[in-house]
Amino acid sequence: MARITLRQLLDHAAEHGYGVPAFNINNMEQGIAVLEAARSMDAPVILQASRGARSYAGDVMLAKMIEALETAHPQIPICVHQDHGNDEATCMTAIQHGFTSVMMDGSLLADAKTPAPFDYNVAVTRRVVDMAHWVGASVEGELGVLGSLETGRGEAEDGHGAEGTLSRGQLLTDPDQAVEFVQATGVDALAIAMGTSHGAYKFAREPDGEILAMDVVEAIHARLPHIHLVMHGSSSVPEELQEIFNANGGRMPRTWGVPVAEIVRGIRHGVRKVNIDTDCRLAMAAAMRRVAHRDPAEFDPRKFLKPAMEAMRDLCRDRFEQFGAAGNASRIKVLPMAEMARRYRSGMLDPAEAGARAA
Numbered sequence: 001m002a003r004i005t006l007r008q009l010l011d012h013a014a015e016h017g018y019g020v021p022a023f024n025i026n027n028m029e030q031g032i033a034v035l036e037a038a039r040s041m042d043a044p045v046i047l048q049a050s051r052g053a054r055s056y057a058g059d060v061m062l063a064k065m066i067e068a069l070e071t072a073h074p075q076i077p078i079c080v081h082q083d084h085g086n087d088e089a090t091c092m093t094a095i096q097h098g099f100t101s102v103m104m105d106g107s108l109l110a111d112a113k114t115p116a117p118f119d120y121n122v123a124v125t126r127r128v129v130d131m132a133h134w135v136g137a138s139v140e141g142e143l144g145v146l147g148s149l150e151t152g153r154g155e156a157e158d159g160h161g162a163e164g165t166l167s168r169g170q171l172l173t174d175p176d177q178a179v180e181f182v183q184a185t186g187v188d189a190l191a192i193a194m195g196t197s198h199g200a201y202k203f204a205r206e207p208d209g210e211i212l213a214m215d216v217v218e219a220i221h222a223r224l225p226h227i228h229l230v231m232h233g234s235s236s237v238p239e240e241l242q243e244i245f246n247a248n249g250g251r252m253p254r255t256w257g258v259p260v261a262e263i264v265r266g267i268r269h270g271v272r273k274v275n276i277d278t279d280c281r282l283a284m285a286a287a288m289r290r291v292a293h294r295d296p297a298e299f300d301p302r303k304f305l306k307p308a309m310e311a312m313r314d315l316c317r318d319r320f321e322q323f324g325a326a327g328n329a330s331r332i333k334v335l336p337m338a339e340m341a342r343r344y345r346s347g348m349l350d351p352a353e354a355g356a357r358a359a
């Protein structure tokens, strides 16, 4: 069994210069797809569950399912991460259910809609860091609000996202504030805002530097070379998947995601965790639509879900390869959470040291 903390995994990724895709899962098919891809690529895994995933599947079902995936794939280090925790209770109950890492998203208030003041973000994130590190779990914080630089809007379709219109200042993480935030909170990883948003409708055209501000990633990495950066909203929304979806009765207006080449550029500048949910959803939905369209008489769920799983597996494989995570699972010697807790207590895991020290 190899359940790894985010901190240990991202320290390894930093040391060896790769990025790790963090795939959202809600059910068995998505879990199997990620692990089959990881096994075939010898890649370490981040499985993340949103609050929506936890209420969809239920905490017990999710926890047992992840245990089963670990048993089936003992050679793959698996980090189990809470995506967009909105308060202390969400983060702590995740750890109670075996998560090795939590995101405390204090960029929004606990309602997951209202942009939060900086001081609130620092205080709530610091509280979660203090509690999580006692048991060796890792913490990702977020500074800056995710949303579109084209429209000034956050995304609301996932039930988590800023409401109202946001200024360019709110939508781009300020490098000086990032330094202050990391020092004040002690987070293990920092999610930053640079124009990406959740969901399929990120950009109305092929993104350039005006609407996908990768220079912000570079500026923050220059100021904080040892902190692990996280890119949210990093689905690429591939055109070929949009075409399969639309050719089989779907209606998705033409849209653009984050090009994989831009993510790879981010990985060269300190991005270590890359969040992907929409691409997996789209791959599965397009595959299911194709079955339904080709054989309207089909009603066996397995006939829909098997090709859906395969489509998601292929997408995950591609991201493991492109982000350089492939080939690294077998190079990691997983440390137990108790050992991570001991290291936090003894001051060995100061964020300033992240990535500088091989675990």
Ligand code: G3H
Binding pocket: 024, 050, 051, 052, 053, 083, 084, 157, 158, 159, 160, 198, 199, 277, 278
């Ligand atoms: O945080 C965004 C992810 O895409 C999760 O979405 O809340 O619908 O599970 P969800």
Ligand code: 13P
Binding pocket: 024, 083, 084, 197, 198, 199, 200, 231, 232, 233, 234, 235, 236, 275, 276, 277, 278, 279
């Ligand atoms: P996408 O919607 O781009 O897949 O982003 C997912 C995400 O950031 C989850 O936290």
Ligand code: ZN
Binding pocket: 084, 198, 232, 233, 275
């Ligand atoms: Zn996100």
